[in-house]
Amino acid sequence: xxxxxLALILTGAMAFSLAACGGQDEPASTTTDTDNTETEDTxxxxxxxxxxxxxxxxxxxxxxxxKIQVVAKGFQHDFWxxxxxxxxxAGEDLGLKENPADNFVGPKSETDIPEQVxxxxxxxxxxxxxxxxxxxxxxASLDPINQAMAAGIPIVxxxxxxxxxxxxxxxxxxxxxxxxxxxxxxDEMYKLIEDKVTDPAETxxxxxxxxxxNSQSIVDRTQGFLDRxxxxxGEGKVAIEGHDKFNLKADGAKVIMEVGIPxxxxxxxxxxxxxxxxxxxxxxxxxxxxxxxxxxxITANQNxxxxxxxxxxxVxxxxxxxxxxxVRDGIYAGAITQNPVQIGYKAVELAVKAAAGEPVEDVDTGxxxxxxxxxxxxxxxxxxxx
Amino acid sequence: MKAxxxxxxxxxxxxxxLVVLFVFFSIFGDGFLKYSTVISIFDSLYYIGxxxxxxxxxxxxxxxxxxxxxxxxxxxxxxxxxxQKGVPMALCLIIILIIGALFxxxxxxxxxxxxxPAFIATLGxxxxxxxxxxxxxxxxxxxxxxxxxxxxxYKSIFKLQSQNLPQSMLAGIPTGFxxxxxxxIIMAIILNKTRVGRYILALGSNKEATRLSGxxxxxxxxxxxxxxxxxxxxxxxxxxxxxxxxxPGTGNGFELDAIAGVVIGGTSLSGGVGSISGTLxxxxxxxxxxxxxxxxxxxxxxxxxxxxxxLIFAVFMDxxxxxxxx
Numbered sequence: 001x002x003x004x005x006l007a008l009i010l011t012g013a014m015a016f017s018l019a020a021c022g023g024q025d026e027p028a029s030t031t032t033d034t035d036n037t038e039t040e041d042t043x044x045x046x047x048x049x050x051x052x053x054x055x056x057x058x059x060x061x062x063x064x065x066x067k068i069q070v071v072a073k074g075f076q077h078d079f080w081x082x083x084x085x086x087x088x089x090a091g092e093d094l095g096l097k098e099n100p101a102d103n104f105v106g107p108k109s110e111t112d113i114p115e116q117v118x119x120x121x122x123x124x125x126x127x128x129x130x131x132x133x134x135x136x137x138x139x140a141s142l143d144p145i146n147q148a149m150a151a152g153i154p155i156v157x158x159x160x161x162x163x164x165x166x167x168x169x170x171x172x173x174x175x176x177x178x179x180x181x182x183x184x185x186x187d188e189m190y191k192l193i194e195d196k197v198t199d200p201a202e203t204x205x206x207x208x209x210x211x212x213x214n215s216q217s218i219v220d221r222t223q224g225f226l227d228r229x230x231x232x233x234g235e236g237k238v239a240i241e242g243h244d245k246f247n248l249k250a251d252g253a254k255v256i257m258e259v260g261i262p263x264x265x266x267x268x269x270x271x272x273x274x275x276x277x278x279x280x281x282x283x284x285x286x287x288x289x290x291x292x293x294x295x296x297x298i299t300a301n302q303n304x305x306x307x308x309x310x311x312x313x314x315v316x317x318x319x320x321x322x323x324x325x326x327v328r329d330g331i332y333a334g335a336i337t338q339n340p341v342q343i344g345y346k347a348v349e350l351a352v353k354a355a356a357g358e359p360v361e362d363v364d365t366g367x368x369x370x371x372x373x374x375x376x377x378x379x380x381x382x383x384x385x386x
Numbered sequence: 387m388k389a390x391x392x393x394x395x396x397x398x399x400x401x402x403x404l405v406v407l408f409v410f411f412s413i414f415g416d417g418f419l420k421y422s423t424v425i426s427i428f429d430s431l432y433y434i435g436x437x438x439x440x441x442x443x444x445x446x447x448x449x450x451x452x453x454x455x456x457x458x459x460x461x462x463x464x465x466x467x468x469x470q471k472g473v474p475m476a477l478c479l480i481i482i483l484i485i486g487a488l489f490x491x492x493x494x495x496x497x498x499x500x501x502x503p504a505f506i507a508t509l510g511x512x513x514x515x516x517x518x519x520x521x522x523x524x525x526x527x528x529x530x531x532x533x534x535x536x537x538x539x540y541k542s543i544f545k546l547q548s549q550n551l552p553q554s555m556l557a558g559i560p561t562g563f564x565x566x567x568x569x570x571i572i573m574a575i576i577l578n579k580t581r582v583g584r585y586i587l588a589l590g591s592n593k594e595a596t597r598l599s600g601x602x603x604x605x606x607x608x609x610x611x612x613x614x615x616x617x618x619x620x621x622x623x624x625x626x627x628x629x630x631x632x633x634p635g636t637g638n639g640f641e642l643d644a645i646a647g648v649v650i651g652g653t654s655l656s657g658g659v660g661s662i663s664g665t666l667x668x669x670x671x672x673x674x675x676x677x678x679x680x681x682x683x684x685x686x687x688x689x690x691x692x693x694x695x696x697l698i699f700a701v702f703m704d705x706x707x708x709x710x711x712x
Binding site for chain 2: 074076077109110111213242243244260261262263264266267268269271272273275276279280292295296299300302303304305320321322325386
């Protein structure tokens, strides 16, 4: 009998641990990618960037006594340092006596859910006027979130926000609109290949390497790129092939966009996919939609050496040492990066407004395009990380 | 003698399968038959190959080592972190190998002395090493030196790239393949011609009988795990050489690719039978399959679908062989 019980417990524990292993696969490998399934649906205001200036100038009310707490998903990584820098800037611009950057906390790692839940509780117990939150696990954080709601403390989501939060808990989100970001990559690439894709005599090919077809943020970056490229070149002139999710038929199209996605999120498999695309004779440009895709494009290129200004044009996304080096050395034309400084800035701005009872809505914190020329500039450098 | 024959049959079948696959992809794969693609196949099989050679010893004892994938990445992450702190590359590489062997030793002691099932012991080590990799690196990715940077010399152990090579060989010379074959030959000799190998094979077919005949089974079983750990660490070095940037939290799943290669190569999961040459062929089949499928234009979900069938078929061959023998 004892044995049976023991066996049962062991089996249960194993099943649980296996499930836990599987579940953690994704976030661990893409540490800084935002998986904002929730915010994506609501962030439709692409015009947010244009109105940002006005908002700042209209911020004439006295906010000095407003107290904001910020709970991020980390604090050591350069990404979160940049977010904190933005929060600090916003605190200064809005004239807060107590700068939100001094109340900026985050867990040691993105798997440390209990630590973050503790931090959220502490932040709420300090009874702030508003709280900025990027939750690791919404379900685990429900208690403090409900506590904040009961106390009437507005929560502003930032970065990946608070997915599936209870109705009314989160008043607004400050996050990257990955679809818009993908479109930006298409715009930048189009400038460089316009001649080659405008009614070409022979078929030309644009490659797209993507980590996977399940994560919403990565799908958005890919779809945004594809949609804008089709729009720029002209509908009916472009066919998309390589993956059922993105495929687009166009008879007689002279421009083909080929989407390559590895069967498993493993370097070896992604390099193979990239190598297959880079080996095509009619390839003129390639886009990678996150750090993983780009580092493997770069590894594949080490075997082929086909990327460069007068060769195949490459546009990337995110940072990472290999990609930064590739941009610096001209192997990549440039890359898109999220703007963590703006994420921090907008999050605090939204929180202050919500605390002051002003109406708030989701904002797209925008993206930046960096090249060898501007990557060391004051605006770009804080957004990049090795 | 009978067992040897059936192993030979499966090895032959594996070689034929490998040739058929390669010819198939050469005909139907768009741009598959190129020097750079062959190099790409080599690139993708080094780390799986080293892990597979090592774990073959454990599987022959009738055990399993699920920790090799994460040990591979964990050791490389530790080595890379040390290099960033200023430790010379040569020393880093030695430390990586030692750490791998120590993880193997821990696995071996848990199984042979403490009597834990290998599946559970190494599952635990898998989690420990995966966590440790994140702890050591503060969850940040680690990039090994590339190009002409200091310390990047170690890359030429696995792939020799130089401006002086002719254009057609720009992808580099696969020196890692030479290393893989040399080590495979050495380990095959150890397995088949030495006392060590005989004891490991014997305790795989019947541990109790081997123990009763006066062999120190604890020692030899532990040694099999140490070999597995050290080879996993070597796999980590080759991984760093080829892919440059390592992310903590990865490595899960590598072990299954390696174990699949071992089984396809004719080593029995129930122990007592196995060969290093078979393992190498099995790993080659997996690598050709994984490289070739994207080249024939198959979408990722179809690739998974087909790879699954290949695995089941391979294990079924193993079962059939065992029945014949039994």
